[in-house]
Amino acid sequence: MTAEPTTASEPTPTAAPALPSDFIRDIVQQHVAENRYPAGIVTRFPPEPNGYLHIGHAKSICLNFGIALENGGRCHLRMDDTNPAKEDIEYVESITADVRWLIAGWADSILGLKPRGALPSPVADSPRPDLLASPAPVAANADHAATEPFFASDYFEALYGYAEQLITCGKAYVCDLTPAETEAYRGSPDTPGKNSPFRDRPVAESLDLFRRMRAGEFPDAARTLRAKIDMASPNIWLRDPLLYRIRHVAHHHAGDGWPIYPLYDFAHCLSDYLEGITHSICTLEFEVHRPLYDWLLESLDLPRALPRQYEFAKLNLAYTIVSKRKLMQLVQENHVTGWDDPRLPTLSGIRRRGVPASALRAFVTGVGVTKFDSLTELAVYENAVRDSLNTVAHRRLAVLRPLKLVLTNIAPGETIDCTAGNLPADPAAGARTLGLTREVFIETEDFAEVPPPKYFRLKPGGDVRLKYACIIKCDELVKDAAGNLVEIRCTADLSTRAGQANCDRKVKGTIHWVSAATAIEAEVRLYDRLFTKAEPDADGDFKSHLNPRSLEVLTAKLEPSLATATSADRFQFERLGYFTPDAKDSAPGRPVFNRTITLKDTWSAK
RNA sequence: UGCCCGAUGGUGUAAUGGUAGCACGAACGACUCUGACUCGUUCUGUCUAGGUUCGACUCCUAGUCGGGCAGCCA
Numbered sequence: 001m002t003a004e005p006t007t008a009s010e011p012t013p014t015a016a017p018a019l020p021s022d023f024i025r026d027i028v029q030q031h032v033a034e035n036r037y038p039a040g041i042v043t044r045f046p047p048e049p050n051g052y053l054h055i056g057h058a059k060s061i062c063l064n065f066g067i068a069l070e071n072g073g074r075c076h077l078r079m080d081d082t083n084p085a086k087e088d089i090e091y092v093e094s095i096t097a098d099v100r101w102l103i104a105g106w107a108d109s110i111l112g113l114k115p116r117g118a119l120p121s122p123v124a125d126s127p128r129p130d131l132l133a134s135p136a137p138v139a140a141n142a143d144h145a146a147t148e149p150f151f152a153s154d155y156f157e158a159l160y161g162y163a164e165q166l167i168t169c170g171k172a173y174v175c176d177l178t179p180a181e182t183e184a185y186r187g188s189p190d191t192p193g194k195n196s197p198f199r200d201r202p203v204a205e206s207l208d209l210f211r212r213m214r215a216g217e218f219p220d221a222a223r224t225l226r227a228k229i230d231m232a233s234p235n236i237w238l239r240d241p242l243l244y245r246i247r248h249v250a251h252h253h254a255g256d257g258w259p260i261y262p263l264y265d266f267a268h269c270l271s272d273y274l275e276g277i278t279h280s281i282c283t284l285e286f287e288v289h290r291p292l293y294d295w296l297l298e299s300l301d302l303p304r305a306l307p308r309q310y311e312f313a314k315l316n317l318a319y320t321i322v323s324k325r326k327l328m329q330l331v332q333e334n335h336v337t338g339w340d341d342p343r344l345p346t347l348s349g350i351r352r353r354g355v356p357a358s359a360l361r362a363f364v365t366g367v368g369v370t371k372f373d374s375l376t377e378l379a380v381y382e383n384a385v386r387d388s389l390n391t392v393a394h395r396r397l398a399v400l401r402p403l404k405l406v407l408t409n410i411a412p413g414e415t416i417d418c419t420a421g422n423l424p425a426d427p428a429a430g431a432r433t434l435g436l437t438r439e440v441f442i443e444t445e446d447f448a449e450v451p452p453p454k455y456f457r458l459k460p461g462g463d464v465r466l467k468y469a470c471i472i473k474c475d476e477l478v479k480d481a482a483g484n485l486v487e488i489r490c491t492a493d494l495s496t497r498a499g500q501a502n503c504d505r506k507v508k509g510t511i512h513w514v515s516a517a518t519a520i521e522a523e524v525r526l527y528d529r530l531f532t533k534a535e536p537d538a539d540g541d542f543k544s545h546l547n548p549r550s551l552e553v554l555t556a557k558l559e560p561s562l563a564t565a566t567s568a569d570r571f572q573f574e575r576l577g578y579f580t581p582d583a584k585d586s587a588p589g590r591p592v593f594n595r596t597i598t599l600k601d602t603w604s605a606k
Numbered sequence: 607u608g609c610c611c612g613a614u615g616g617u618g619u620a621a622u623g624g625u626a627g628c629a630c631g632a633a634c635g636a637c638u639c640u641g642a643c644u645c646g647u648u649c650u651g652u653c654u655a656g657g658u659u660c661g662a663c664u665c666c667u668a669g670u671c672g673g674g675c676a677g678c679c680a
Contacts, residue, residue, distance in 0.1 A: 021620085048680050083679060179678055188676055190608035221678060234609040236676050245678035264680050288610055288675045311611085313673090318617090324680095366629070368619050370612090373673050377617050380630050390643065425643080456641065465639055498639085510639045575640045603641040 019070055022369035024310050028067055028279055037278045037305060041073030044277050045099065046080040046152075046268070049091035049252075051324035052339040052346045053098045055381075059315045059364040064281055065103050066365070076275055078150040082267045084251040092252070094339070096149055098347035102357050109358075152271045153254040159262050160214065162270055162300055163225060163243060167206045171299045172243060173199055174209040175226045182224070185231070186239050192232035193239045199228060213246055216259040220246050227266075229295060237292045241265055269293045270300075272307040280307045283314040284371060315367065316375045318534040320345045321542055335546055336530075340584070342594050343530045343550050353527065354570055354580030354596035359388030378529065385597050389570055389578045394422040394429065397467065397512045398558045398573040400524060402441035403485070404516065407472065407492040410438040415517075419498065420468040432561050436469045436492075439516035441557045443575075446511040447488060449477065456509035458488070465510040467574060471496040512574050519557040522591040525582070526552040558591070565591065575599065 019025075031037060043064040047053060053061075068075035077099050081087050166172035175198045177185060187193035201209075210225055212218065225244035233239055243266040250256035272280045280293075290309045297306045321327065322345055330336050330344070339346050342353035350360060363384035367376055397420070410416065415435040423429035442458070451459040458464045463473040471493045478487040495502040530550045536542040558573075565571070567583035577598040586592040 026622085046680090050680080080680065086679070182678075183676080186676060188608085192608090193676090224678060236609080239676085242678055247678080261678095263678075268680085284611070285674055286680090290610095313612085366618080370619075372612060372618090374618060377630070380618065383630060386642090395640080424640090454641090467639060469639090471639095496639095503639090507639090509641085512640075572640085572642085575642075577642095599640075599642050601641075 020066065020365050020368075022312075023371075024063070024279070024281060024312060024369055025067060025070070027310065028071060031278070032071055039276065039305075040278075041068060041071040042076070042276050042278050043068050043073065043281060044076040044078050044150075044272065044275060046078045046271075046282075047095050048080045048083065048087065049095055050083070050086040050088070051091060051328060052094050052348055054322045054324075054327065054347060055317060055320070055345040055350065055360070055364075056315045056322040057098075058102060058347060058360050059367065059369075060281070060283070061099060061102055062361050062364045063312070063369055065106070067279065067281075069107055073278075076150045076277070078152060078271065078275070079253070080264070080268065080271075081151055081153045081251070081253055082262050082264060084249050084254075084261065085247065087252055089252045092149070094348060098351070101351055102347060102360065104357060106357070106361060150271075150275060151253050152267050153251055155267070155271055155274050156254055156258055156262070158274060159267060159270055163210065163262070163266070164207065165300055166227070166243075166296075167203060167210055167225070169299070170203055170228065172206070172225055172227050173201050174206040174213070175199070175224050175240075176222070177224075179221055182242070186236065187231070189236060195231050196226070196240065199240070210244075213244070213260050214258075216248065218246055220248055222246055225260075227292075227296070227299075229292075235288055235291055237265070237289050238295070241292060265289055265292050266296060269296050269307070269309075273297060273302060273304070276304070277307040278305070280309045282309060282311055284311045284373070287311045311371065312369045313371050313373050315364065316373070317345065317381060318375055318378045319529040319531050319536070320378075321531070321536050323537070326537065326542060329543070330530075333543075335543070342525070342582075343527050352583050353594055354578060355385050356388050356392075356570070359385045362388060375535065382597055386578070386600065389572065389596065391423075391425075393570045393572040393578050395420070395424065395574050396559055396562055396571045397434065397514055398522075398524075398556055398562070398576065398579070399441045399443050399512065399514050399519075400526075400554050400556045400576060401444040402557050403444045403447055403488065405440050405442050405472075405488045405490055405513070407436075407438050407440065408475070408489050409491050409494075410436070412438050414438065415515075416469070416494065416497070418468045434468055434559060435515050435518055436466070437515040437517040440466070440513045441516055441519060442466075442488075442511055442513050446509075447474075447485075449485065457511055458490075458509070463493075463507050465496070465507050466492075466513045467510050469497060469513070470494055470500075471505060471507055512576070514557045514559050516557075518560045520560055520563050520591070522556055522558050522562070522593055523585075524554045524556040524579070524593045524595065526554065526595045528552075556593075558593075562591065565593075570596070572599075 028041060045061050045064045047057060065075040079092055175196045177196055185194045185196055209223060213223060223246060224242045226240045226242050229238045229240055231239045242263050244260045244262055246259055247261050248259050251258060293309050331339055336344055340348035340352045342349050363381050415437055418434045418436055419431050420434050421431045446457040448455055448459050458474050460474055463471050465471045472490040474488060474490050476489040477485055480486050496505050497503060528547055528550050530547055531545045532547045533545045536545045565581050567581045567586060570578060570580050573579050578596040579593045580596055582592040582594050
C-alpha cells in the first residue's frame with residue numbers, strides 16, 4: 001500500500017456527533033431563528049415530589065436540559081409541589097440527587113458542540129433573581145439549577161395575587177358546591193355540564209370569600225375557587241376548572257401558613273411564566289389541558305412573553321412499569337428492597353445497578369421524541385448500556401459457580417505470573433498480574449462431561465485455553481461416592497503462555513478462571529427482568545407477572561485485585577457481564593457485586 | 607358513541623411535495639486468548655379507500671385501529 005497523502009490538504013472533518021433532532025427541537029430552532037425569545041430559551045423539568053424518578057423521567061430530563069444546553073439556554077428543575085398531602089422532603093432530596101447524577105458532566109460533552117443561541121439574560125421580576133441574575137456558563141448553570149431546585153410553593157404568594165386578579169376581572173369565582181356536586185355539575189365527555197349556582201356571585205363576594213378561605217375560616221373542601229369559562233365546552237378542562245382548594249395541612253417546603261393550595265392547572269402555567277420559561281414541555285396526557293394553560297395566562301395582565309406548552313409521548317419500556325403508584329406498591333409490599341432496588345427502573349435503582357448516566361442519556365436520546373405512543377424493546381436499552389460500558393469497564397476474571405480444577409504438572413505452592421490487560425483494546429489502561437497455581441476454579445458450565453454439539457469449552461480429553469494463561473488438557477475426572485463431579489485434573493501446556501514458544505497455538509475455546517490460592521469470595525447478585533411479560537400491566541394485574549427469578553444471589557470467587565473495588569468502579573467480568581460493587585451493601589472485606597448486565601450471548605440461546 | 611392526539615420493517619425513529627434512510631433486532635459469514643467487541647452480507651416497511659399533483663410517507667376527505675380526557679392528583 002502506498003502512502004498517498006490524499007487527505008493531507010483537506011480539512012479533517014471534526015466528527016462532531018450530530019445534535020439530536022425532533023419535532024420539538026425543530027420548533028425551538030425556528031423560534032431561535034426568528035429571535036422570538038430574545039432573552040433566550042428556558043425550559044423546565046417539573047416533577048412532583050411524591051415518588052422517585054424513573055427511566056421515563058430520564059427522557060424528559062434529557063429533552064428539557066438538552067434543549068437548553070444545545071441553545072445556550074437554561075433548564076430549571078422545579079418541584080411541582082402544590083399537593084402537600086402526597087409529597088415529602090425525602091422525594092425532594094432523591095429527585096435532586098437523581099437529576100444531578102443524570103446530567104453531571106453532560107454539559108461538557110454537549111458544549112463541545114456549537115451552542116446555537118445566546119445566553120439568556122436575567123428575568124427582571126423573577127422570584128429567584130439569585131439564580132437568574134448571574135450569567136454563569138451554561139454548564140455550571142445547568143448543574144446549579146439541578147442542585148438547587150426551584151419550588152412552585154415558593155410562588156404561593158404570587159399565585160394568590162394572580163387569583164385575586166382573576167376574581168377581580170370577573171374570570172374566577174368562589175364556588176360552594178360539595179365535591180360530589182361539583183362532579184355531577186361537570187357532566188361527562190358527551191354531555192355538557194351545568195352552571196354552578198355560585199357562578200354569578202358578585203365579584204366583591206367572591207373576593208371576600210377567597211380572602212377568608214386564605215385566612216382559614218372554612219373547613220377542608222367547603223369551597224373552591226373556579227375559573228369562569230364554559231360548562232358546556234367539549235373540553236372537560238374548560239368546564240369551570242378548580243383553581244384552589246381548601247386543605248388544612250402543613251407544606252413540606254412552604255410551612256404551615258397556607259390553608260389553601262392551588263391546583264396544577266393554575267400553578268403550572270404561572271410558575272412557568274414567573275420563571276421565564278419559554279417552552280413548557282410535558283407529556284401527551286396534558287394535551288387537553290393546553291387550552292386552559294393558555295386561557296389562564298391570557299386572562300391575566302402579564303407583561304412578559306408567555307410560555308407555550310408542547311407535548312410528547314412518554315417512554316414505554318418493555319418488561320417494566322413506571323407508574324409511581326405501582327412502583328410504590330412494589331416497594332411497600334416488599335416485592336423489592338426499596339426505591340433503589342437494582343431491578344427497578346427508578347434512576348436510583350438504575351444507578352445502583354451500575355448503569356452509567358451517559359448510557360441512560362444515550363438510550364433516551366436514541367429513542368427519540370414523537371407523539372406516537374410506542375413500546376421500546378428492552379434490547380435497545382441493553383445495547384446502550386453495553387455499548388457505554390464496553391469501552392470503559394476494566395476486564396477482570398471471576399467465577400460465579402466454581403468447579404475445582406487441578407493442574408497436575410504445577411507443583412503445590414508454585415505460582416506462574418500471567419499478565420492481563422485491563423482493557424485489551426487500550427494498552428494505556430494498564431495491566432495486572434494473575435498468578436496461575438496448581439488449583440484453580442473454573443465456571444461449572446465451562447465443563448461438560450457429555451458435551452452438546454459445537455461445544456467449545458472443556459470436555460474429557462479436550463483442551464481449552466485459560467484466559468491470559470495457557471492451554472490445558474483434561475485428563476481425568478474425580479467424582480465422589482454419589483457420582484458427583486468434585487474435581488477435574490488437567491495438564492497445563494506452559495509453552496502456550498504469552499511470549500512462549502507455542503503461544504500462538506489455537507484452540508477453539510478460551511475460558512476464565514481464578515486461582516484457588518488467592519481468590520477472594522464475594523456475594524454476587526444477578527438480576528433478570530422484574531416482570532415476565534413485555535407489558536406487565538396490560539391486563540391490570542402487573543403483580544401476577546413478577547418474575548420469581550429476578551434476583552439470584554451467589555457466592556463467587558474473584559481475582560484478588562477486586563478486593564479494593566468501590567461502587568464508583570465498573571468492571572467486565574470476562575464472559576459474564578458488567579459488574580459493580582453495590583453502593584449500599586458492599587463493604588471492605590465483605591464485597592457485594594451487582595451484575596449490571598450480561599454480555600450478549602449468541603450461543604447459549606440456541 | 608363528545609373532544610383532542612396519533613399511525614413508516616419485528617421494535618424505535620428519519621425523510622417537512624422529488625432516490626423510503628438510520629439504529630436496535632434477527633440470520634449468515636469474517637476475525638477473535640471474551641461464543642463479547644469489531645467488520646461484512648442479508649432480511650422485513652409508508653393502516654385502508656378515494657382525491658389533489660408531473661410526482662404523495664408528506665396535502666385533502668372518509669374510514670379503520672390505537673392512545674388521552676369526566677381528582678378538590680400531577
